[in-house]
Amino acid sequence: MFSYILRRLLSSLVVLFIVVTITFFMIQIAPGGLSILMRPDITAEEAARLARNLGLDRPPHVQYLNWLRNVLTGDFGQSLAYGGRSVLEMVIERLPATMYLGLSAMLLTLILGIPTGIIAARNQNNAIDQVLSFFSFLGLATPNFWLGIMFIVLFSVELNWLPASGIRSTGAESSLWDRIRHLLMPAVVLGTSSVATIVRYTRSSWLETMRLDYVLVAQSKGLSRRKIDYKHILRNAIIPVVTVFGIALPRIVGGAAVVETLFSWPGLGQLAVDAALRRDTPLILGVTIFISAAVIFSNLLVDMLYPILDPRIRYE
Amino acid sequence: MSNVSLKKSTHSRNFWRRARLLLRRNKLAAFGLVYILLITITVLIEPWLPLGSPTRISLLDQFLPPSLEHPLGTDENGRDVLARLIVGGRISLAVGVAGAVLTVLIASTVGVISGFFGGIVDQLFMRLVDGLMSIPTFFFLLVIVAIWGSSPTVLVLSLALTRWMAVARLVRSEVLRFKNQEFVTAARSLGASNVRLMFRHLLPQAVPSLIVATSINVGVVMLIEAALSFLGLGILPPTPSWGNMLTDSQYYIWYAPHLAVYPGLMILFSVLAFNSIGDVLRDLLDPRMQGSEP
Numbered sequence: 001m002f003s004y005i006l007r008r009l010l011s012s013l014v015v016l017f018i019v020v021t022i023t024f025f026m027i028q029i030a031p032g033g034l035s036i037l038m039r040p041d042i043t044a045e046e047a048a049r050l051a052r053n054l055g056l057d058r059p060p061h062v063q064y065l066n067w068l069r070n071v072l073t074g075d076f077g078q079s080l081a082y083g084g085r086s087v088l089e090m091v092i093e094r095l096p097a098t099m100y101l102g103l104s105a106m107l108l109t110l111i112l113g114i115p116t117g118i119i120a121a122r123n124q125n126n127a128i129d130q131v132l133s134f135f136s137f138l139g140l141a142t143p144n145f146w147l148g149i150m151f152i153v154l155f156s157v158e159l160n161w162l163p164a165s166g167i168r169s170t171g172a173e174s175s176l177w178d179r180i181r182h183l184l185m186p187a188v189v190l191g192t193s194s195v196a197t198i199v200r201y202t203r204s205s206w207l208e209t210m211r212l213d214y215v216l217v218a219q220s221k222g223l224s225r226r227k228i229d230y231k232h233i234l235r236n237a238i239i240p241v242v243t244v245f246g247i248a249l250p251r252i253v254g255g256a257a258v259v260e261t262l263f264s265w266p267g268l269g270q271l272a273v274d275a276a277l278r279r280d281t282p283l284i285l286g287v288t289i290f291i292s293a294a295v296i297f298s299n300l301l302v303d304m305l306y307p308i309l310d311p312r313i314r315y316e
Numbered sequence: 317m318s319n320v321s322l323k324k325s326t327h328s329r330n331f332w333r334r335a336r337l338l339l340r341r342n343k344l345a346a347f348g349l350v351y352i353l354l355i356t357i358t359v360l361i362e363p364w365l366p367l368g369s370p371t372r373i374s375l376l377d378q379f380l381p382p383s384l385e386h387p388l389g390t391d392e393n394g395r396d397v398l399a400r401l402i403v404g405g406r407i408s409l410a411v412g413v414a415g416a417v418l419t420v421l422i423a424s425t426v427g428v429i430s431g432f433f434g435g436i437v438d439q440l441f442m443r444l445v446d447g448l449m450s451i452p453t454f455f456f457l458l459v460i461v462a463i464w465g466s467s468p469t470v471l472v473l474s475l476a477l478t479r480w481m482a483v484a485r486l487v488r489s490e491v492l493r494f495k496n497q498e499f500v501t502a503a504r505s506l507g508a509s510n511v512r513l514m515f516r517h518l519l520p521q522a523v524p525s526l527i528v529a530t531s532i533n534v535g536v537v538m539l540i541e542a543a544l545s546f547l548g549l550g551i552l553p554p555t556p557s558w559g560n561m562l563t564d565s566q567y568y569i570w571y572a573p574h575l576a577v578y579p580g581l582m583i584l585f586s587v588l589a590f591n592s593i594g595d596v597l598r599d600l601l602d603p604r605m606q607g608s609e610p
Contacts, residue, residue, distance in 0.1 A: 015447040023459070030463045137344075141587035143539055145546045146562060146580030153573040246450060254454030258543050262566075273547050276458040284462045288455040295451055 001307050008303045012296050019292045023285055024067045028060070036281045037077055076286030081278040087286035091268065097167055098256055098267035104183055105191035105252050106245075113195045114238070117202025122229065124207060132199065139196030144255050148189040148262045155185060165264035186263045190255050194248035201244045202237070209237040239310050245302050249295055331600070338596045345596040348589030355586070359406035368396030370403040371554045379572055391561075391575055392568050401578055404556040408538055408583070411471055411551070412590075415537035416530045418476035420483055424526065427487025428514045432495060442488075445481040453478035457540070461549045471550055475537050483529045490522035524601035528594050535590035542583050558583050 030036050038050055058066075070076070076087035120132040156164035163182050168174035209215065210233055218228045256269035264270070268287055275283035339346040358365075368386060377394030380386055388397040430441040460474040494500060495518060503517050544550030545559025553560055558579040565575040 011443075011446065014443055015450055018444060018447040019451060022456070026459060026463060036463065137591065138584075138588070141535065141539075141584055141591055143542050143546075143559075143580060143583050143587075145543055146576070146583065149562060149566060149569065149576045149580065153569060153576065157570055157573060250450060250452040254452035257454055257458065258547065261547060272455055272458050273549070276462040276549055277547075279462050281459075281462055284455075284459050288459050291455055292451040299450055 004307065005304065008300055012300045015296050016293060019289060019296075020068055020071050021064075023071075023289055024064055027067075027281075027285070028063075030281075037285075071289055076289065077282040079275075079280055079283040081275065081280040081283065087283050088290075090271065090283065091286055091290050094266065094268045094271050097265060098253075098260070098269060100167075101183070101186055101190060101260070101265060101267060102252050102256060104187040105194065105255075106248065108187055108191040109194040109198055109248055109252070110245075112191070113198030113244075114202050116195070117199040118206055118234075118237075120199060121203045121206035121210070129203075133203070136196040136199040139192050139199075142192065144189050144192060145258045145262050147192060148185065148259060151185045151189060152262075167265055186259050186265055189262075190252055190259045193255065194251050197248060197251070198244050201247075206233060206237045209233050212236070235309075239306075242302060242305060242309060246299050249298060253291060253295055335596075335600055338599050342592060342596050344588065345592035348585075348592045351585055351589045352593070355405055355409065358402055359409060362399075362402045362406065365402070367399040367402070370395060370399040370556050379568075388578065389574075392564060392572070397575070397578065400556040400561060401558070401582060404558045404561055404579065405582060407468065407551055407555060408541060408558045408586070411468055411475075411541045412534040412538035412586075414472045415475040415479070415541070416533035418472060419479045419533050419537070420526050420530050422476055423480040423483030423529070424487050424519055424522070426480065427484040427522070428491055428519050430484065431488040431491030432510070432514050432518065438488075441484070445485055448478070449481045454540070454543075457544060458549065461544070466544070466549055466552060468551065471541060471544065475540055479533065479537065479540075483526070483533070486525050486529065487519070487522045490525060491518045494518055494521045527601060528598045531590050531594035531597055535587035535594075538583065538590075539587055 027036065038047060074088045076091070078084040079087055079090060082090065116132060116136075120129045120136075123129040123132075151162075152164045155162040162185055163169070164185075166182055168179050168182050215228060215232055218232050223232075253269075256267060257273050258269070259265065260267045260269035261273045268291060272284055272287040272291075274280075275287060339349065368390075372395065374390075374394035377386075377390050378392055380390040380394070382389045386396050386398070388401070391397055391400065426441055426445075430438045456478055457474055460470065464470050491514075500513060500517055503513060508517070541550050542557070542559035542562075545552075545557045546562050548560070548563060550559055551557035553564075561579040562576060565572070565579070569576060
């Protein structure tokens with residue numbers, strides 16, 4: 001088990017290294033090179049200091065090491081569009097809103113996706129399965145921003161049930177109910193494609209497990225369907241679903257850029273889109289590296305769950 | 317054991333009969349095929365259609381209801397909605413197809429090299445694949461657009477560069493399956509070079525999977541392009557695209573919600589179509605998948 005954890009840790013570090021290297025290459029081949037990270041309106045001394053800090057006058061490998069050091073110490077430089085504010089500061093300020101929305105979408109994905117997948121598998125090929133499979137197919141093909149617009153048309157414009165934007169009502173102290181009302185549409189829209197993915201994944205994982213020998217043994221012992229399903233299949237079928245977390249996470253985080261913008265949600269996704277629109281290179285790079293690192297780290301945490309769910313790994 | 321005889325009979329039928337059978341069973345794919353053909357023909361003959369201008373602004377004609385002159389009415393700038401849908405469809409479809417083809421080209425090259433040479437090359441490529449697949453690549457698209465601006469070329473390139481990983485893994489596994497078989501050894505002993513072995517003998521084995529992957533990727537690339545255009549970071553106005561038509565409609569949602577419906581439905585149907593056609597192609601072309609699920 002120790003070697004398993006060590007292996008996961010190392011591979012996470014490799015991925016982080018890949019991210020930092022890719023961003024470095026992107027800057028290198030950009031028109032203007034590293035200077036795209038500098039504000040045009042700064043004084044000559046400031047520019048010289050920054051150039052030294054970035055290692056503009058040094059050979060590429062030194063520049064790379066500088067970049068690596070800066071990124072690893074959380075020094076993403078200063079925003080171009082927001083009057084030179086520290087990028088790290090801005091990222092940390094926006095992080096809670098994104099985590100709140102992302103975790104809600106992930107929770108929705110798990111509590112809706114897994115049971116639905118199981119229902120589809122237990123009804124393999126009958127009408128219920130076909131309807132559920134069709135909807136998961138639909139969920140994968142629906143553009144999330146369009147689904148969001150349709151939700152706004154229906155629930156905000158027509159029915160006037162839910163607020164169309166923001167994380168809570170401005171002004172007076174907001175209640176829990178107010179926050180839930182604001183969260184509902186963004187979380188559902190953000191979760192849709194991951195719910196669809198996880199339904200398909202759980203379904204096929206369940207069907208695969210169902211055909212294993214030990215399930216046949218349980219059946220021949222005369223155990224009830226219920227007992228076989230929930231005591232024998234579930235435990236094994238759920239293991240690969242943990243992998244889906246790793247698939248759903250980048251999807252949810254990537255989707256946050258669109259969903260946060262649509263619903264004026266004050267998180268990292270909205271900040272990233274705003275930075276891209278304003279050509280604020282240090283800011284968009286900072287958000288991207290930070291968010292990639294966060295995803296890599298969360299994946300690592302979930303991988304630590306594996307030995308708990310699958311005892312075979314513990315004895316490796 | 318009826319399964320076996322069914323399998324056998326499916327095998328012996330010829331290609332087109334099986335295609336027809338699969339399409340009859342998968343109504344969604346049949347619909348998708350017709351839809352894609354119609355859209356393709358429409359966007360190609362658009363210059364000869366009697367439509368209003370998709371870009372000329374005429375503030376006197378704002379929000380006109382459907383009429384003979386404007387079959388789907390006009391938008392907030394008095395432009396013909398149908399003409400915009402068709403011209404927008406052309407660019408969305410073009411970016412989708414170009415992006416998917418480039419994705420598959422990159423994936424094929426990486427996959428075939430990785431599988432063929434194995435060892436450290438394979439290790440490096442596969443770690444890169446794992447890495448890129450575990451991070452939110454959408455943000456890298458934002459970085460690319462922020463640095464290089466958005467044009468159809470940048471879009472196609474960057475979409476392909478952030479999407480090739482899964483297909484590369486697929487090609488690699490196909491290459492691994494075939495690289496020690498007799499026909500490869502025979503070609504090698506006849507003096508075929510590594511490049512010839514890779515691209516003339518091994519890669520063709522993966523072609524069925526690549527066709528399926530291309531079809532599904534057209535849909536996915538269209539979805540991402542639409543999202544970027546919606547955010548103002550993809551196809552930029554005045555050129556209409558299904559994605560950026562939704563950006564504008566957003567501001568008039570209280571006044572003209574129907575404007576938001578059409579482009580979204582076009583995207584949804586296209587992605588559904590390419591996905592379901594991909595499913596049918598998989599059943600039709602991929603011998604390992606046959607007989608598993610309809």
